[in-house]
Amino acid sequence: xxxxxxxxxxxxxxxxxxxxxxxxxxxxxxxxxxxxxxxxxxxxxxxxxxxxxxxxxxxxxxxxxxxxxxxxxxxxxxxxxxxxxxxxxxxxxxxxxxxxxxxxxxxxxxxxxxxxxxxxxxxxxxxxxxxxxxxxxxxxxxxxxxxxxxxxxxxxxxxxxxxxxxxxxxxxxxxxxxxxxxxxxxxxxxxxxxxxx
Amino acid sequence: xxxxxxxxxxxxxxxxxxxxxxxxxxxxxxxxxxxxxxxxxxxxxxxxxxxxxxxxxxxxxxxxxxxxxxxxxxxxxxxxxxxxxxxxxxxxxxxxxxxxxxxxxxxxxxxxxxxxxxxxxxxxxxxxxxxxxxxxxxxxxxxxxxxxxxxxxxxxxxxxxxxxxxxxxxxxxxxxxxxxxxxxxxxxxxxxxxxxx
DNA sequence: CAGAACATACCGACTGGTTGGTATGTTGTC
DNA sequence: GACAACATACCAACCAGTCGGTATGTTCTG
Numbered sequence: 452x453x454x455x456x457x458x459x460x461x462x463x464x465x466x467x468x469x470x471x472x473x474x475x476x477x478x479x480x481x482x483x484x485x486x487x488x489x490x491x492x493x494x495x496x497x498x499x500x501x502x503x504x505x506x507x508x509x510x511x512x513x514x515x516x517x518x519x520x521x522x523x524x525x526x527x528x529x530x531x532x533x534x535x536x537x538x539x540x541x542x543x544x545x546x547x548x549x550x551x552x553x554x555x556x557x558x559x560x561x562x563x564x565x566x567x568x569x570x571x572x573x574x575x576x577x578x579x580x581x582x583x584x585x586x587x588x589x590x591x592x593x594x595x596x597x598x599x600x601x602x603x604x605x606x607x608x609x610x611x612x613x614x615x616x617x618x619x620x621x622x623x624x625x626x627x628x629x630x631x632x633x634x635x636x637x638x639x640x641x642x643x644x645x646x647x648x
Numbered sequence: 649x650x651x652x653x654x655x656x657x658x659x660x661x662x663x664x665x666x667x668x669x670x671x672x673x674x675x676x677x678x679x680x681x682x683x684x685x686x687x688x689x690x691x692x693x694x695x696x697x698x699x700x701x702x703x704x705x706x707x708x709x710x711x712x713x714x715x716x717x718x719x720x721x722x723x724x725x726x727x728x729x730x731x732x733x734x735x736x737x738x739x740x741x742x743x744x745x746x747x748x749x750x751x752x753x754x755x756x757x758x759x760x761x762x763x764x765x766x767x768x769x770x771x772x773x774x775x776x777x778x779x780x781x782x783x784x785x786x787x788x789x790x791x792x793x794x795x796x797x798x799x800x801x802x803x804x805x806x807x808x809x810x811x812x813x814x815x816x817x818x819x820x821x822x823x824x825x826x827x828x829x830x831x832x833x834x835x836x837x838x839x840x841x842x843x844x845x
Numbered sequence: 846c847a848g849a850a851c852a853t854a855c856c857g858a859c860t861g862g863t864t865g866g867t868a869t870g871t872t873g874t875c
Numbered sequence: 876g877a878c879a880a881c882a883t884a885c886c887a888a889c890c891a892g893t894c895g896g897t898a899t900g901t902t903c904t905g
Binding site for chain 2: 462463464466467540541547548549551552553554555556557562565566569570593594598599601602604605606607608609610612613615616617618622623625626628629632633636637
């Protein structure tokens with residue numbers, strides 16, 4: 452049922468997804484729906500939490516953590532995100548990024564659940580960024596690890612919007628490449644030679 | 649009427665904005681609405697076009713074009729975008745970015761109008777980026793001016809999503825700062841000293 | 846210039862279908 | 876038989892869109 456919600460909301464948005472749609476897609480009746488969720492909004496929050504849990508598990512078990520160097524882990528994370536851009540647009544875009552656009556002003560519960568999902572995911576990057584900063588003796592001027600972690604999420608969310616507008620993943624991949632280039636440049640101490648690309 | 653549409657859709661999204669809402673906000677009757685627009689979807693397309701026109705005029709007359717150096721114009725554009733992050737979230741976020749999320753799969757007309765708005769705006773940056781590349785004798789490796797222009801729009805759109813999730817503009821400003829830093833690093837030839845910041 | 850014929854802009858009650866939600870069964874299980 | 880997990884039937888509110896009608900031009904014709 453939550454899977455159906457994720458699928459439909461990613462395709463049509465939250466407001467345009469009706470409870471009847473949801474029930475039909477999940478193969479349950481309306482009675483069952485309202486047995487489990489007190490309202491459609493509650494389903495929205497539950498879907499956001501479910502999204503946090505499933506994507507959290509996906510990223511926790513992803514191979515990019517294996518790299519010894521923390522910066523390599525961050526760059527491998529981006530490569531992993533890039534590899535996920537496959538299939539139809541609605542299959543790789545972000546549920547909570549979509550929902551928060553519609554609900555940010557009118558449904559605080561859903562908005563907060565979406566924020567928790569995005570911010571929580573960003574936090575999983577902070578330790579690696581922090582370690583990369585410390586490991587290279589960098590002294591960031593005007594930025595820090597939490598801020599850079601959030602910026603990566605902003606780039607990804609924006610990449611999804613462009614992909615939706617253009618109907619293809621290529622433009623999103625290009626933005627991720629720019630983000631990778633940025634991080635490489637950031638962590639290139641002034642005197643060092645460029646990374647091999 | 650189009651102003652009311654922009655305001656309401658930015659607040660609630662396209663699907664959640666009803667024609668009656670629109671009429672009440674614009675002070676017109678339903679008869680008048682359907683006299684001017686054959687359908688709600690047509691209003692959506694018209695609103696996207698109106699958005700292209702009004703934002704186009706805003707940016708065309710903005711002061712950032714005055715700089716002599718093309719790279720300075722690009723950086724001043726970003727400073728201008730940063731300055732626009734004032735007031736309520738729904739007052740500085742992007743209409744077409746919001747609409748395309750909901751309509752990309754089901755309403756091709758609106759999606760294309762949104763794409764035209766974003767892509768058209770990105771194109772206004774291309775000449776300056778191109779001139780900055782040429783003026784510095786840069787030989788971009790793996791990127792070009794149109795791609796970087798689109799990336800700026802991705803960052804801005806993503807910044808808006810984070811601002812909506814967190815309910816404040818600060819996180820969006822931070823992402824624009826990262827983008828500015830990226831562009832500064834990109835245009836810093838390997839041997840040159842860093843820009844004053 | 847008078848007046849018929851037509852066009853445009855608008856009104857608001859109405860409609861058929863849809864919406865989120867409820868009230869009341871029925872079924873399976875401990 | 877008690878209680879959770881459903882199913883069915885239903886409702887009032889709401890939705891986009893329609894339709895008959897009006898008021899105000901505009902154009903054409905003699």
